[in-house]
Structures are given as C-alpha cells and as structure tokens.
Amino acid sequence: MFTESEYFDEQFKDIQFSKEEVVAVHFYDCTFTNCEFSETVFDECKFTGCTFIHCDLNLMKVANSKFSQVYFMQSKLVGVNWTEAEWPRITVPSLLKFEECTLNHSTFIGVALPQSTIMNCSVKDVDFREADLTKANLRGSDFTESVFGETNLSGADLSHASNYQIDPSQNRIRQAKFMLPEALNLLYCMDIVIDED
Structure with missing residues (x-):
C-alpha cells in the first residue's frame, strides 16, 4: 500500500x-x-x-x-x-489534537503533551499518570475511570468535562479551570462529608 x-x-x-x-x-x-x-x-x-x-x-x-x-x-x-x-526530549506544544474521538482504554503514562487538545472525547479508563497536560484543552470530555497521578494539569481547561477523579494532593492543578458541579469531584478523595442539603 x-x-x-x-x-x-x-x-x-x-x-x-x-x-x-x-x-x-x-x-x-x-x-x-x-x-x-x-x-x-x-x-x-x-x-x-x-x-x-x-x-x-x-x-x-x-x-x-x-x-x-x-x-x-x-x-x-x-x-x-x-x-x-x-516523543521529543524537549517540551513541544500541541503535538496531538483529538476532537470528538473515542480514546478509551489507552495509555499516556509519562507522555508530555502540553497545550494539546482532547475535546468532546470519550476518554474512559485512560491512564494519564505522570503525563504533562499543561494548558491542555480537555473541555467536554468524559474521563470515567481514567487515572491521574503525578499528572501536570497546570492551566488545563476541564470546562464541561465530566466524571474525572483527580486528587489535588497527587496532581498539579494550579490555574486549571473546572466547572460546578463536576468540580466537586476534586473533594471526594479528601475523606470528608459533603452535605448537599
């Protein structure tokens, strides 16, 4: 071919x-x-x-x-x-852009993808441990059962994203953008009681 x-x-x-x-x-x-x-x-x-x-x-x-x-x-x-x-040894922005894609059951462990896009995608059971997603556009994606650990999400945009489980103590989320009510997911790993009354 x-x-x-x-x-x-x-x-x-x-x-x-x-x-x-x-x-x-x-x-x-x-x-x-x-x-x-x-x-x-x-x-x-x-x-x-x-x-x-x-x-x-x-x-x-x-x-x-x-x-x-x-x-x-x-x-x-x-x-x-x-x-x-x-992957390049130096940090290169916008290497990959995914829109309206299905990325389920994939692995990005340790991959540097600053300023990349994963928008309006199905991102279920995907491993992002130790990945660099600085200033990434993650808007509107479904992160059900995806794993974040030592992940750099600084400045990332998770507006309208759903079902993420991100522990703020185990990941870098400075200046990342979240929206309510999904942002409450950031609290569930803290062993606290959230009273919704």
Missing part, C-alpha cells in the same frame, strides 16, 4: 489497511479520511501536520513513531499505547 518512504500533502480516502505493518514511512501534511487502520503497526513512522477524519485506529501500534501537530477528528483510537511512540 505505502510503497514510498515519504508522502507530502497526500489525500488518502477509504483505505482498508487493518492488521498490516507500515515501517519507516514519513507522512507530511497528509489527510486520512474514512480509513481503516485497526490493529495496524506503525513502526518508526513519522506523522507531521497530518489529519485523520472518521478513521478507525483502534489497537494500532505506534512503536518508535513520531507525531507532531497531528489532528484526529471523529476517529476511534481505543486501546492505543502512546508511550511506545518516540
């Missing part, structure tokens, strides 16, 4: 490429629309300025692959271990 080592400004539509392997291919400013990449292995690939729209990326592998300014829109990314990707 991908016979070239580099692709620039390509439009890929309706590709069925699940359970395949893509090795050392670099994509620059490419758009993928209605593509099926479930369980596909991207090994040592590079995605720069790319956009995925209505794509199925469930259980894809991202071993040693690089992502920079990549936008996922209305796509499925269930069960992706993002820790396997190769």
